[in-house]
Amino acid sequence: MTLQIPELPPLPSNLFDLLRAIRKTLQVKLSHERAMSSTQRGRRSVDLRMAAQEALHRLPVEQTHEMFRQAAELHPPEDVGRAAAAARFDLARSFERQQTGSRLENHLHAEQLYRQVLLCPERDEDSLRAALTL
DSSP, rough: OOOOOOOOOOOOSSSEEEEEEHHHHHHHHHHHHHHHHHHHHHHHHHHHHHHHHHHHSSOOOOHHHHHHHHHTTOOOTTOOOOHHHHHHHHHHHHHHHHHHSSSSHHHHHHHHHHHOOOTTTGGGHHHHHHHHHH
């Protein structure tokens, strides 16, 4: 698999151009997030992920990990869409935070999930999301 790094636009030369670029980036991000919630499965996955992210600092790592796992398991293995990729990315991050089990196994699970995230064809549309998964 050849990793393609998206081409970044040049930095704007003035404040107004910078604000327009920020606005465009945020519009793409919001569009991407709306698309993740466009199906019942996607909405359920997003809801579970958001609940887990909000609970990260309140609940034990194992509990939030289970929530991320449930979100990822909503998507069949052949699903490479936005919601599936986001759920797998969050689960991979959760594996990296795990304090139980083999550290090596946890990182291998995370790596496998990150590789699946790279298969999402829409990943490159959102430059912020693409940068996280380079």
